[in-house]
Amino acid sequence: MIPGSCHLAPGRWEPAIHAGLERMVREHGRSGGQWDPHHRPLATFDWDNTAILGDIGEAVLDYLDERDQTQRSLEYERQCEEFGKPVGYPWAAYQIAGLREHEARALTLQVIDTWMARGKITFRPEIRDLIAVMQHQGWEVWVVSASAEPLVRTFGQFYGIGPDHTIGMRLKMDDSGRYLPALSGPNTYRQGKVQAIDEIIGRRPVFAAGDTDTDIDMLRSARYALLMDRGSAEVRQAAEAGGWWVQPPGW
Template sequence: MNFKRRATAAAAVLAVAGAGLATVQATAEATQPEAAAHSGPKACPDLTVTKGWYGENRARLQRMIDAYGHCGPRRHQGGAKPVATFDWDNTVIKNDIGDATMFWLLRHGKIRTPKSGDWHTTSRYLTDPAATALAKACPATRTTLPTHRNTACADEILSVYSEGTTASGKAAFAGFDHRRMEPQYAWLAQLTRGWTTRQVEQFAAAAREANLAAPVGTEQRVGTHKVTGWVRYYDQQRDLIRTLKKAGFDVYVVSASPEPVAEVWGRSVGIDARHTLGIRNVTAHGKHTAHLKGCGTVRDGDDSMITYIDGKRCWINKEIFGVRGAAAEKAQPAAKRQVFAAGDSDTDVSFLRDATGLRLVLNRNKNELMCRAYENGDGRWLVNPMFIEPKGKKTDPYPCASTGYTERDGGQGPVRRADGSVIPDQKDTVHGPATPSPAS
């Protein structure tokens, strides 16, 4: 089907959609970058999975591929490939590989005892109450902690990691920049201290095998708690990544999980180590330390920036586009930005905003991301329900004009456009079916 016929079909669908997002997309369609798709014989590969895509999302993704792929009129000159960047957890898969790995480490007693028993050595942001609680629950009597048997130790580590608090409810982390660091995520990478990268990959592979084999909905026990015990790849995202690569895109995964863990999971969708960005440990004598690699103005070992919100932008600029120093922390000119990006959380908002072509958002009801996606000021945002267990409609509007944005100090404020103006509250219009009420 040529573009003229596609556009006509798209207009017909959008005319009856009725949703606010669809109306915005229809209005902006004529100015979209993918609208310049090649009108001659079709040479770019086609997406093959049709189930699960909302409205015109699949069609618009196809037009982007047709426009920017090796056969399209917007293909990059001089041999440079168009870049596509994907978040991983709940974007390419359902559930979280960082969680899966942490749960496996705890269930198998693979976390090493901190140096001198001092838990402050595992994170510069760990609070005194957290360090004290961990030391009490996890006596430093062995090289590795027996969390597969010591439920009190497992429970304390699990609480600090999952909730950001001690088991008694005291804050576990403090003093960090909330736009470039999530110390709970970083802590998983830091707790791989003492293992080699190869060993961490083996742990991740074992966790992957167990979570893929478990039936959907499986729970597993860690300490005295039940936690998620299954993961699934999204067929739609496998198909999208495969099609982008066949069309000549350079496709990367940018994850807030440890990089060796993301590498293990990315292989089955054709993403190799060179195309995987995640939290990187500083190594010594071939083993991970509790210190982290830096980006931009953050030096290795400062441990103050990971692949999280603005940190994802920095690592993309540094590792994909070769931007160094303070400039890596800023949005780059269009020629040094990804054409396409996909994500599901506020963690992803900065690198999604940088995408020059289309931005795919899986709706998990995350305030800042959904405010920007639904406002859709430049017509490049696509919102889709999650492909597995999609969330139902959010009853209240997203608080874009008041508390939708997380400040660097952790405070809440309005979500602003690039010109400083405030985005008004947005209704949730692209979602899964309503969740049935429990039987009374």
């Protein structure tokens, strides 16, 4: 990438979205003339089914089920149906309780390897490219996810996102450094994502990307928003009302 460049690879982007993103990145970035190193433009990306195809939180449950002959995935679905996602999502994150940080990292890398080999998780090169171009243009890029934070921290490194720029379900730790089945930060579901952005980053995003109803509040909080459409009527309505970019399903 040449200095000051902000060309996105065309990839599978809708041409109008590709052009809009390039313009936005340039106008708010180093090339734009108003760029301030002390107040860099903020971009927040949902992770599962936005930055990647697939869901690392659910993949870990499936992996543990296979390895340990458990039924965590079924129980997760039951929790979501019976008590709702605000209960089911933290429950899924609690399944790494008992692990130390490096053990959670090792587990995540193992799951990524195995699930990518099976085609159940794939990178989205266009999103990785967008993040790289944003960073090159002086944007500050964060991941804001409802999966357990240690999982997303590990995965985010494949996209050049540092662990200190990742927000997920943050778990408490005991004195010996093992994760506990309890949150130490906001429940990053819907408005909880915005709450986490306010508390941890301290300013609202210029750009946000997401794929589902749980991202609506974060997308509304941003000046520009990208929906990786997965067919939800509720989210499409929000996108129409908000004038978001809507990348059609299929990748």
